[in-house]
Amino acid sequence: MFFWIIKRDLLLAMRRRSDVLTTLFFFVIVVSLFPLSVGPEMNLLRTMAPGVVWVAALLASMLSLGRMFANDYIDGTLEQMLVSPQSLSMLVLGKVIAHWLVTGVPLVLMAPVLGIQYDLPGDALLVLTAALLLGTPVLSLIGAIGAALTLGLRGGGVLVSLLVLPLYIPVLIFGAGAVEANMSGIAFDAHLSLIGAFLLVSGVFAPWAAASSLRVSLE
Amino acid sequence: MLQGVNLACVRGERELFRDVNFSLAAGSLLQVRGPNGSGKTSLLRMLCGLSNPARGEIRWNGQSIRSGSEEYYASLTYIGHLSGTKDDLTALENLQISSALAGFEITEVQAVAALRQIGLKGRELLPVKVLSQGQRRRVVLARLLVCKTILWILDEPLVALDVAAVGLIQNLLEQHLQQGGMIVMTTHQEIDINAAAITQLQLN
Structure with missing residues (x-):
């Protein structure tokens, strides 16, 4: 059941590849703009890299949030989910996982390649990828609450960014912090543990909160 | 009751x-x-x-x-004004997924049989977006054949x-x-x- 939802969303993403590619190219272009505009100052670029990559990842993940529930809302699939004997939280969790697989994973895979533009050393690239791997699911989970709350509202796209971006800040701080710590030779595992903790907390709490917001949005 | x-x-x-x-x-x-x-x-x-x-x-x-x-x-099976089908998916996929959502996992054979019974023979593998309004409605109603509620x-x-x-x-x-x-x-x-x-x- 849970897998049906994931399977369906992946199938839809396959049929409409442009949606997936826009998010990925947005990420690639935003990250690539900085070295072009700042110029080839290696030290400056190295210091900037973690922050730039993370901010671009936040924006890219937010770009696709509007679509998370909107299509299902318009064509009535969401109604059917609400009258399903399955728990709505589990269905939402399925949708979040699909959203992460479609928008989060490509960013994680692309990040080390983009990091090279900033002359990041090899182990910093690894830490950056690990931090993104742990952090991007948190972005999808928290984003689901915002997407559910703004469902069916006019101008929901702007509103969702105002709601969700402040909640992304902790992930941003510790995600970028892990890479900076690694580059200055300090232990970075505390940062990663904290992102892991965010992931666990939001994994439990966010599907439930998003499901409750969906019920309100559909009434 | x-x-x-x-x-x-x-x-x-x-x-x-x-x-x-x-x-x-x-x-x-x-x-x-x-x-x-x-x-x-x-x-x-x-x-x-x-x-x-x-x-x-x-x-x-x-x-x-x-x-x-x-x-x-x-x-309960609810069929409302909104179809609950996805334009990019085929009639077969739509039926299978919507019945799974309702708690009835059906095989491809069962789904094809239901679609034929409701008059969509030969349209099973077409994406719903190319079907006519009436045919789309039939895809939705095919759920009544497979969901034993x-x-x-x-x-x-x-x-x-x-x-x-x-x-x-x-x-x-x-x-x-x-x-x-x-x-x-x-x-x-x-x-x-x-x-x-x-x-x-x-x-x-």
Whole structure:
């Protein structure tokens, strides 16, 4: 059941590849703009890299949030989910996982390649990828609450960014912090543990909160 | 047994209906009638638990649908105005996924058989977006063939269907009632269903 939802969303993403590619190219272009505009100052670029990559990842993940529930809302699939004997939280969790697989994973895979533009050393690239791997699911989970709350509202796209971006800040701080710590030779595992903790907390709490917001949005 | 007790619906400052009472036993059909905007769809959405009545209570087997919702939803099929199908998926995928969502996982063979029975032979593998309005409606209604639920709540199920399909659906509804099922439906068309108990509920 849970897998049906994931399977369906992946199938839809396959049929409409442009949606997936826009998010990925947005990420690639935003990250690539900085070295072009700042110029080839290696030290400056190295210091900037973690922050730039993370901010671009936040924006890219937010770009696709509007679509998370909107299509299902318009064509009535969401109604059917609400009258399903399955728990709505589990269905939402399925949708979040699909959203992460479609928008989060490509960013994680692309990040080390983009990091090279900033002359990041090899182990910093690894830490950056690990931090993104742990952090991007948190972005999808928290984003689901915002997407559910703004469902069916006019101008929901702007509103969702105002709601969700402040909640992304902790992930941003510790995600970028892990890479900076690694580059200055300090232990970075505390940062990663904290992102892991965010992931666990939001994994439990966010599907439930998003499901409750969906019920309100559909009434 | 589905019961509505003193139901009222308020939209904004307007009261659409009040003191609506009905009870629906196995093998009977409740036809909700009324002009446009009289609250037929609102009543049906209430019965599905999608919105809360302003007053009153809906009971399934004597229990409020709020408390035992999982058991209630396992015995309910709702077909509303919105199709719940995805344009980019084929008729077959749509049927399989929507029935899985309703708790009935069906094989491809079962899904193909249902689609053929409802008159979509040869269209099983076409994306729904290339189908006509009536054919899309048939894809949605094919769910009635595969989901073995007791209570069907149908909002204008006959819209956009041709004469042959209307006949098909009427047969299907009759069969369901004979097997002890229950149906709540709205329609503007005159229906000709042979059933032991047809109750009309007039909203105005």
